[in-house]
Amino acid sequence: MWVKPSEILVTGFWSTDRANPYFALQRRRGHDEQQSGFASLFVATIDSVLDSKTNRYRILHQRPDSEVYHLIAEADTREEIEEHWKWIEEYLMPTLGKRIN
DSSP, X not given: OXXXXXXXXXXXXXXXXXXXXXXXXXXXXXXXXXXXXXXXXXXXXXXXXXXXXXXSEEEEEOOTTOSXXXXXXXXXXHHHHHHXXXXXXXIIHHHHHHHHO
């Protein structure tokens, strides 16, 4: 779901699946069967202990000249977040891409 943009701290609990100069699609570590290792196990354990209801996927926005990230979308399923990413690529990136050139 699209959310009201809010400033967010980028941590090692997330891995970036896709990125472009303005946006990053991230997946929460520890919730994917393909992931293994200490970091994934640690994050899954933290979420269990804290009974965290954190969504598994999110999209962040960052201006190229800034270190600040803003959360703009989050979802619990890969399909839902992919729809948002597709919308960004189709409708926002052509306009933002003109600013890069």
